[in-house]
Amino acid sequence: MKPVSEFSKLDKAFDSAKFSSKLSNIYRRLKTTSSDGKLEEMEPYLTQAFYNSLSEESAALAKKGRVLYTERITVLGVDLKGFEQADGFDYIFADVRVRAVEYIADIKTHQRIKGDADEQFSTVLVKLKRESGRVSPQLSGISAQNCPYCGAPVNINKTTKCDYCGRILNTDSFDWMIDSAQVQ
Ligand SMILES: [Zn+2]
Numbered sequence: 001m002k003p004v005s006e007f008s009k010l011d012k013a014f015d016s017a018k019f020s021s022k023l024s025n026i027y028r029r030l031k032t033t034s035s036d037g038k039l040e041e042m043e044p045y046l047t048q049a050f051y052n053s054l055s056e057e058s059a060a061l062a063k064k065g066r067v068l069y070t071e072r073i074t075v076l077g078v079d080l081k082g083f084e085q086a087d088g089f090d091y092i093f094a095d096v097r098v099r100a101v102e103y104i105a106d107i108k109t110h111q112r113i114k115g116d117a118d119e120q121f122s123t124v125l126v127k128l129k130r131e132s133g134r135v136s137p138q139l140s141g142i143s144a145q146n147c148p149y150c151g152a153p154v155n156i157n158k159t160t161k162c163d164y165c166g167r168i169l170n171t172d173s174f175d176w177m178i179d180s181a182q183v184q
Pocket of ligand 1: 149165
């Protein structure tokens with residue numbers, strides 16, 4: 001693994017502080033949307049493999065009438081550990097330090113079934129993935145693009161959802177995807 005400070009040689013517009021704050025925001029939203037059964041809102045920010053594994057986990061719990069519920073989540077900090085390149089992709093590894101209450105709850109009432117009612121501290125190792133050779137997009141005022149799922153034209157200034165296939169679109173300039181997230 002190489003230090004993230006060297007990543008700017010590959011991507012001049014890469015900004016560690018912006019990347020960290022975006023990751024912090026995405027991680028918090030990932031936990032709250034999955035608590036609320038709205039994981040599909042996060043699909044643009046997750047690799048297909050990671051999205052599928054999270055969907056399967058929550059579907060298995062839902063079958064038993066349960067949900068992994070996260071409350072009062074605060075991301076205390078993000079530490080970028082380094083980057084690697086492999087098979088045409090760039091990977092950035094980050095420790096996300098979290099304080100939250102997390103337990104297995106009833107899917108309808110959100111009443112706690114199993115797990116701690118108190119806030120716990122944890123560190124999650126997050127691996128982010130992007131095609132090698134891509135660089136951080138500058139905000140360019142581009143207003144139209146195509147839906148990555150069905151190819152239909154969409155005006156990203158007007159909508160965050162594709163009118164044709166109904167998928168939720170990533171309308172910001174963050175083009176990294178979470179490939180895995182492991183509690184340390
Ligand atoms: Zn579409």
